[in-house]
Amino acid sequence: MTDIPALAKRNSRLPVSTMAILALFALMVGLTMAGVINKYIQSVLMFIGINIIFSASLNIVNGYMGEFSCGHGGFMAVGAYVSSVLSVILFTENSFTGQPLLPPGSAIFLFPIVIIIGGLVSAVFGLLVAIPSFKTRDDYLAIITIAANFIIVTLINNIGAVGGSRGFMGMKKSLKAMEAVIDLPYMIIWIFIFVVLSIVMIRRLMKSTYGKGISSIRYDETSAEIMSVNTNHMKLVAFMFSSGLAGIAGGLFAHVMGFVNPASFSIFKSTEGLVMVYLGGMGSLSGSVLSAVIFTLMLEALRPLQILKWVLIPLMLILLMQFRPEGLLGNRELSDVFPKLKRIFIRKDSSNG
Amino acid sequence: MLLEVKDLVVNYGGIQALHGISFNVDEGEVVTLIGANGAGKTSTLMSLARLTRPEAPEVRRGDILYNGESILKTEPHELVQNKMMSLVPEGRHIFGNLTVQENLTLATYARKGETSEIEDTEDLVYSLFPRLKERRKQRSESLSGGEQQMLAVGRALMTGATFIMLDEPSMGLAPILMYDMFRALREINKAKNMTILVVEQNAKVALDFASRGYVLDTGEIIAEGSSDVLRNDERVKKAYLGG
Numbered sequence: 174m175t176d177i178p179a180l181a182k183r184n185s186r187l188p189v190s191t192m193a194i195l196a197l198f199a200l201m202v203g204l205t206m207a208g209v210i211n212k213y214i215q216s217v218l219m220f221i222g223i224n225i226i227f228s229a230s231l232n233i234v235n236g237y238m239g240e241f242s243c244g245h246g247g248f249m250a251v252g253a254y255v256s257s258v259l260s261v262i263l264f265t266e267n268s269f270t271g272q273p274l275l276p277p278g279s280a281i282f283l284f285p286i287v288i289i290i291g292g293l294v295s296a297v298f299g300l301l302v303a304i305p306s307f308k309t310r311d312d313y314l315a316i317i318t319i320a321a322n323f324i325i326v327t328l329i330n331n332i333g334a335v336g337g338s339r340g341f342m343g344m345k346k347s348l349k350a351m352e353a354v355i356d357l358p359y360m361i362i363w364i365f366i367f368v369v370l371s372i373v374m375i376r377r378l379m380k381s382t383y384g385k386g387i388s389s390i391r392y393d394e395t396s397a398e399i400m401s402v403n404t405n406h407m408k409l410v411a412f413m414f415s416s417g418l419a420g421i422a423g424g425l426f427a428h429v430m431g432f433v434n435p436a437s438f439s440i441f442k443s444t445e446g447l448v449m450v451y452l453g454g455m456g457s458l459s460g461s462v463l464s465a466v467i468f469t470l471m472l473e474a475l476r477p478l479q480i481l482k483w484v485l486i487p488l489m490l491i492l493l494m495q496f497r498p499e500g501l502l503g504n505r506e507l508s509d510v511f512p513k514l515k516r517i518f519i520r521k522d523s524s525n526g
Numbered sequence: 527m528l529l530e531v532k533d534l535v536v537n538y539g540g541i542q543a544l545h546g547i548s549f550n551v552d553e554g555e556v557v558t559l560i561g562a563n564g565a566g567k568t569s570t571l572m573s574l575a576r577l578t579r580p581e582a583p584e585v586r587r588g589d590i591l592y593n594g595e596s597i598l599k600t601e602p603h604e605l606v607q608n609k610m611m612s613l614v615p616e617g618r619h620i621f622g623n624l625t626v627q628e629n630l631t632l633a634t635y636a637r638k639g640e641t642s643e644i645e646d647t648e649d650l651v652y653s654l655f656p657r658l659k660e661r662r663k664q665r666s667e668s669l670s671g672g673e674q675q676m677l678a679v680g681r682a683l684m685t686g687a688t689f690i691m692l693d694e695p696s697m698g699l700a701p702i703l704m705y706d707m708f709r710a711l712r713e714i715n716k717a718k719n720m721t722i723l724v725v726e727q728n729a730k731v732a733l734d735f736a737s738r739g740y741v742l743d744t745g746e747i748i749a750e751g752s753s754d755v756l757r758n759d760e761r762v763k764k765a766y767l768g769g
Binding site for chain 2: 308309310382385386389392393394395396398399400401402403404405
């Protein structure tokens, strides 16, 4: 089957980009370990990574599939709480089981699995939200997803075992247990790995014939159906994948913070996701990455303005909608906008394949 | 009998659109369903294609048999996957921001591992509609209305279906393009023994094209027969052929 460039963007997985990613990884871990970048910069870098997963995953549903989900923060909450509770029960002394269920040192292998389990449970919640999307779209789906966000946050608020509205903590101790075995900046490492994996997976899915079924829903759902796309099935896949990745972002977030409370995953979190997707461009993966970087840095840069920040950021969104409603990249990728990048990355690729 | 519709009652948007219609289409036949605006033509085709979107018509009674088996429980994508039928919807519904070639390729979504067959179909489509070949790399929303209609037909053929249904293919087309379109459809019918069901408001063109037809009026079939018979039917003459 011939490739459809507009649907599936660039054919990558190239040695040059792989090398660039490895170099960046080595640089970040190296600088952190050498103590060149301080804790603050480290945490900003980690939040950038988490926001990349969060916005790229929302882009699957809101960008590629063209639905309008506004409750992405809810899925992040599920992943955050599931992986936090697991991590605390398994690796640390806790109020549920007393002694850790597993030797604390095993966290160095099991930590990513705990994060992934959080993602899987989120994906199940995504499945529940996907079902109403069979019957409805647009504004109605937006309302349903907002409702789902509220339900999840309210539920957590009322589960005393995980601290209710006071929040839940103890995840730092899991990290300490890992550092006791080998002292490495684990969170930077895992966030980096999960970011790369998420991006590669989303890209591969959207490039595949199977994944084109998701974009065809955005273009024209009736046509998708009469072109043999099982639209209900594709919606399930897209929602589960999207919410699963949000859950992974949530798990990582919880472990960076060492503390989670339901208020962190309210409609404001979901709105941040929407801002990043629309800032970057719907259906543009590199747009999501770029906007997550810009947005996170902007939040930090505007921190001195305190509450005024929440006047300035929405204002920017209004300006964006006025002057560039398609977002920074529209539905193109960075390599379409800067052909130079394409020359570096793509030509190597075609000579290989 | 390839397709047999039995006493079909369909609701569309809360209103009964079809009050128990029956008709059939044989393999390799070209059949038309003619009727004015609101007669229930589109409801009929959408019911046959089993579209499941919320706004799709809902079958309340009756049955649709394909090769003797009911397809009421079949999903639309299954019909296309099994090459049972392919719909050219009203208003074309092409993927406007994709190129002509991408539209055609996307229609082969379910045809995995049929590379050479797909190539054959593509050659057929491009030979029937040379204009599409010239505009292969053009975004399809920039095509003229007639070319978009050709693309919609081409896309339906690309699914590999042996039975295609067309919803008002002549709508908005200049006469010359309209005749080209029907000529191409006749060629496919002859060359591939393609079964064609065409729904039309333009009774004259439809009856010239099809060998047999049904006249649909406010949700009921009021006349049927060969095209010659229908052409001379007083009611048809009066209502659709301008006296």
